Amino acid sequence: MTTTILNGLTGIIIFLLYSTGYPADCTTNGNNWPATRSSAVPSARFILAMGANTGKLKYSEKDASDFAEALQARLSEPVYVCKILKVYPYEFANALKQLANLAQPQDEVFIYFSGHGRQQRDNSKDETDCYDEVLVTAYSHDPNTENIKDDKLVKLITGIKAERITTVIDTCFASGMLRAKGCGRLKSKYDSQYREVFDPALPLCQNESFQSLPGLPGILYAAAQEGEDAFEIKGEGGLFTQKFLAYLKLQPNTLKLETALAKAFAETVNELASQDYEKCPQHPQQWQNGSEVKVEKSESQTGAGTP
Numbered sequence: 001m002t003t004t005i006l007n008g009l010t011g012i013i014i015f016l017l018y019s020t021g022y023p024a025d026c027t028t029n030g031n032n033w034p035a036t037r038s039s040a041v042p043s044a045r046f047i048l049a050m051g052a053n054t055g056k057l058k059y060s061e062k063d064a065s066d067f068a069e070a071l072q073a074r075l076s077e078p079v080y081v082c083k084i085l086k087v088y089p090y091e092f093a094n095a096l097k098q099l100a101n102l103a104q105p106q107d108e109v110f111i112y113f114s115g116h117g118r119q120q121r122d123n124s125k126d127e128t129d130c131y132d133e134v135l136v137t138a139y140s141h142d143p144n145t146e147n148i149k150d151d152k153l154v155k156l157i158t159g160i161k162a163e164r165i166t167t168v169i170d171t172c173f174a175s176g177m178l179r180a181k182g183c184g185r186l187k188s189k190y191d192s193q194y195r196e197v198f199d200p201a202l203p204l205c206q207n208e209s210f211q212s213l214p215g216l217p218g219i220l221y222a223a224a225q226e227g228e229d230a231f232e233i234k235g236e237g238g239l240f241t242q243k244f245l246a247y248l249k250l251q252p253n254t255l256k257l258e259t260a261l262a263k264a265f266a267e268t269v270n271e272l273a274s275q276d277y278e279k280c281p282q283h284p285q286q287w288q289n290g291s292e293v294k295v296e297k298s299e300s301q302t303g304a305g306t307p
Contacts, residue, residue: 026082026095033080033102043106045079046162047071048095050087052115052138057189059237061085063114063170066237070245071110074257087113089137089146096156103162108257109218110166111157114238116189117171117230118147133226135171154216165218166261170238172223172230186231186239186280189223215290219258221265222285230282240284243268246307262286269295 026033026048033046051064068083080102084091096111103109116136135153139146157165172189223230223240231239247264255263265286272282286293 026084026098031082033082033098037102037104041078043104043108045075045108045110046099046103047075047079047081047110047112048084048099049082049110049112050084050092050095050137051113052087052136054116054136054138054143057116057232059232060114060116060170060189063237063241064112066245067112067114067168067241070248071257074248074253074260075108086138088139089148092135092137092148093152093156096160100156100159100161103160105161105163107162108164108166109160109162110168112168112170114170114241117169118143135169158217160217164258166221166258167216167218168221168241168244170223170230170241172228186233189230189232189238216287217289219261220287221261222287224282225285228282229280231280239272239282240268243271243307250307266295 025031027035047068049064049068051061053060064085065083068081072079072081082095084095087095092113099109099111113135118134118136133150135148135150136143137147157167170189221244223238233239233242236242244264247267248260250267251260251263265284269284271277272284286295
């Protein structure tokens with residue numbers, strides 16, 4: 001009887017925390033976001049780096065930390081950094097809401113997430129294939145409901161007033177049909193336990209009332225195409241993230257960060273398109289304000305070779 005009551009109370013507390021939202025702690029524990037924005041600061045740089053080691057992933061949280069440190073080293077002050085490792089969906093959402101309150105049009109904002117990716121039924125009729133892409137965050141009970149859908153991500157980032165926003169997502173948006181056999185040290189960032197189970201009695205989706213919603217504002221560097229796996233390297237981290245950061249390190253410090261990121265991304269695309277990865281296809285994509293940016297495949301642009 002006592003155990004049942006305690007379990008019930010625990011469930012209620014977790015539900016209340018989840019439903020009301022527990023603030024992401026971006027002002028303490030090593031993070032330095034200001035509680036309010038001073039008008040004395042003409043422009044600033046904000047970094048929000050998040051990761052979740054769900055399922056069999058072991059290095060997503062390391063990826064987030066690596067990303068934040070790499071960018072911080074190249075940015076001029078003031079730089080406000082928030083790292084949320086083992087991020088829950090309410091923390092994810094609240095951190096982006098904090099950015100909406102803090103960031104001004106003249107600021108630069110960098111947002112990063114590493115973890116599992118999955119798909120589930122589209123309920124907003126904005127997907128021609130009838131499936132939303134989902135970021136799998138840490139969760140208390142059910143990853144089917146405790147997650148960040150692409151629609152919500154776009155809505156939250158659209159609320160940020162900064163005119164220069166760069167988002168980097170290292171997950172796969174697998175349809176459940178890719179399993180990436182024979183990839184050696186590479187582990188897929190798709191996990192079947194996060195696949196939504198559909199009722200076979202339901203009719204197949206025919207999205208005749210498709211409506212296009214606004215795309216993600218700013219630049220998006222995505223680790224893989226919509227139907228592809230992304231991979232994690234044993235003992236290192238996300239394949240995309242670690243290659244991206246290695247190439248970023250090769251870029252001259254005299255380059256603006258926006259330019260250095262674009263060059264490092266192009267180098268990463270080129271390497272992952274090589275024969276070394278033909279058994280584990282992963283093709284990162286760049287987007288700007290909802291439209292794909294074609295990355296030219298060429299010889300090494302840095303001249304420094306493969307990192």
